[in-house]
Amino acid sequence: MSMQVLIKHLSLVVLVIAMFGCKKEPEAKFELNNIELYPTSAGKDKLKTNEQYVAILHANLFQTALSANDIFDVNNCIESIGDKELAREVIISNFMNKPEVQIPSVELMNEDLDQFIEDTYVRFYVRYPTQAEKEYLRNFISGNPYMTPELVYFSFALSNEYMFY
Numbered sequence: 001m002s003m004q005v006l007i008k009h010l011s012l013v014v015l016v017i018a019m020f021g022c023k024k025e026p027e028a029k030f031e032l033n034n035i036e037l038y039p040t041s042a043g044k045d046k047l048k049t050n051e052q053y054v055a056i057l058h059a060n061l062f063q064t065a066l067s068a069n070d071i072f073d074v075n076n077c078i079e080s081i082g083d084k085e086l087a088r089e090v091i092i093s094n095f096m097n098k099p100e101v102q103i104p105s106v107e108l109m110n111e112d113l114d115q116f117i118e119d120t121y122v123r124f125y126v127r128y129p130t131q132a133e134k135e136y137l138r139n140f141i142s143g144n145p146y147m148t149p150e151l152v153y154f155s156f157a158l159s160n161e162y163m164f165y
Helices: 003-021 050-062 068-080 084-096 106-111 113-125 131-143 149-158
Strands: none
Touching (some): 050 084, 084 149, 106 149, 113 131
């Protein structure tokens, strides 16, 4: 075979491959879900005083203000105990055992879990949960049949984020 014939055959093969080998792919369409983004707790860097902690905790649990005398008395109790976290646990327990505390029932929590989670974040952290936080808490509550609103509130009140504003 001559060189010219070889070049013609190669050109023909390249042309056939180019014509039939490459097909335009259908145009891909991508869609995004609109998710509202909320700020995280990153801006909370000021530690609450004992008085602020007790006053805010009482307002969160009872939806009413605590008197200045009661805040003073509770602060003295906290100061007299060496373990501040233990003191906070005792205060939360005492508050939750009072009949006036405003905590939703288990049935109400489970009826609309997403709303309960959102309300709890707003109530305790004064912000909306991120999508990841909402998903995690929803799965955690759903996966633990003995989870109650009291335990959720207790956890929020003891969290690091709740200690800061």
